[in-house]
Amino acid sequence: MIYGVFSDVHGNYEALKSALAFFKKNKAASFICCGDLVGYGPQPAECVKAVMGLENLAIVLGNHDAAATGRMDMKWFNGNAIAAILYARCNLSGAELAWLTGLPETVKTPEFTLVHGSPRKPLTEYVLSESQFLENLPYWDISPCFIGHSHMPVYFRQTDDAPPETDFLRPMSRMLLGGLRYVLNPGSVGQPRDGNPRASLGLYDSQKKSFEIFRVDYNVTKTQELMKKTGLPQVLVDRLAYGL
Numbered sequence: 569m570i571y572g573v574f575s576d577v578h579g580n581y582e583a584l585k586s587a588l589a590f591f592k593k594n595k596a597a598s599f600i601c602c603g604d605l606v607g608y609g610p611q612p613a614e615c616v617k618a619v620m621g622l623e624n625l626a627i628v629l630g631n632h633d634a635a636a637t638g639r640m641d642m643k644w645f646n647g648n649a650i651a652a653i654l655y656a657r658c659n660l661s662g663a664e665l666a667w668l669t670g671l672p673e674t675v676k677t678p679e680f681t682l683v684h685g686s687p688r689k690p691l692t693e694y695v696l697s698e699s700q701f702l703e704n705l706p707y708w709d710i711s712p713c714f715i716g717h718s719h720m721p722v723y724f725r726q727t728d729d730a731p732p733e734t735d736f737l738r739p740m741s742r743m744l745l746g747g748l749r750y751v752l753n754p755g756s757v758g759q760p761r762d763g764n765p766r767a768s769l770g771l772y773d774s775q776k777k778s779f780e781i782f783r784v785d786y787n788v789t790k791t792q793e794l795m796k797k798t799g800l801p802q803v804l805v806d807r808l809a810y811g812l
Contacts, residue, residue, distance in 0.1 A: 570595060573754045573770035573779075575602030575684075575716030577619070578632065579609025579656060580758030580808075583767040584618055586786035587757045594771060598623075602716030603630025603684035605668070607649060608759050608804050610794035612636075612656035615758075616664045629671040630684045630716065631691045636660065637669040640691060648801040655800060679774045681713040694718050698732040701751060712750040712772070712779065720762045721755030721770070721781045736762065737770075737781040745777040752779055765811035 572591035577584050591599070599622050606612035607630075619627065632649070634640035636656045645653065660668070673690040675682040686693035686700070687707035694717055695701060701724040721737040726749040737743070737755070755768025762768070766783040773779075788808050795805045 569598055569679075569774045571598045571600050571772040571774065572596035573600045573602075573714060573752075573772050574757050575714075575754050576604045576630070576719050576756035576758060577609075577615050578604055578607050578756070578758035579612040579615055579652070580786075580791050581609070581611035581614040581618070582788075582791045583758045583784075583786040584615050586784045587767050587769050588618065590769065590782065590784050591771075596771060599625045599627075600680065600682060600714055600772065601625065601627040602682065602714055602754065603628045603671075604632045604716060605630070606636050606653070606656035606660070607632030608652045608800075609791065610798045610800060613660050613664060616660060616668065620664070620667055626675050626677065626680075626682055627671060628675055628682050628684050628690065629668070629673050632656075633668050633671065634691055637665055639669065644692065648803055651801055652804060655798065676708075676710060678710065680772070681708045681710045683708075683713065683715055685717040686715065687713060695724065695751060695753075698724065698734055701726070701732050701734065704751075705749065711748070712745060712752045714772075715751055715753050716756070718753060719756035719760060720753060721768050722753045723779075724751040725749065737779075739781050739783045742778050742780040745779065747777075750779075754781065759808065760811040763811050765809055
């Protein structure tokens with residue numbers, strides 16, 4: 569089965585539309601979303617509606633989703649993030665908030681594990697190092713484990729006879745998973761932070777055990793203009809153009 573894998577949409581509907589069009593073109597019949605549909609961007613309701621309408625969807629709660637629904641304390645966020653979270657909360661319908669509120673923090677299937685941050689601390693921990701990867705191994709069983717949160721397309725893997733390794737996932741470079749334990753991050757659709765402003769997403773083939781990252785263009789300027797109109801912080805507007 570071909571899965572469209574995506575994360576950290578963050579209210580950027582222009583980016584999400586491009587991502588979903590890419591998945592359709594590449595015949596992804598199922599979807600894996602690592603959370604954070606809202607926060608930062610100007611169209612949280614449109615993003616939630618679009619993802620709610622996907623069939624064969626596995627999705628977890630992100631930390632911004634949790635804050636927007638009251639499941640997470642605002643103390644974890646800076647002032648710019650809080651402003652965007654409050655904007656999302658005011659612009660989501662009761663049904664959309666209820667749907668977000670009901671999302672799980674962890675999903676386990678026979679084919680993969682899914683969390684937003686880490687298996688150990690799904691809403692708060694960024695997996696950024698080999699040591700964190702090793703510390704999280706007891707908290708999940710089914711490989712690969714898909715994560716988001718850092719907004720960077722990276723992988724971690726473990727073998728029985730070598731130290732764990734990590735690196736960035738380069739666009740259009742297919743990784744064969746080969747029976748090892750993997751943590752895979754598809755990067756961010758709506759707010760990349762690896763210096764590349766294009767939407768980042770992945771395709772996972774559960775039969776071939778392969779994962780591949782792609783970058784997709786979208787109308788960054790349109791999203792920025794919407795952000796300005798809604799009064800979101802200027803720093804959030806500016807960073808979209810640079811992928812930071």
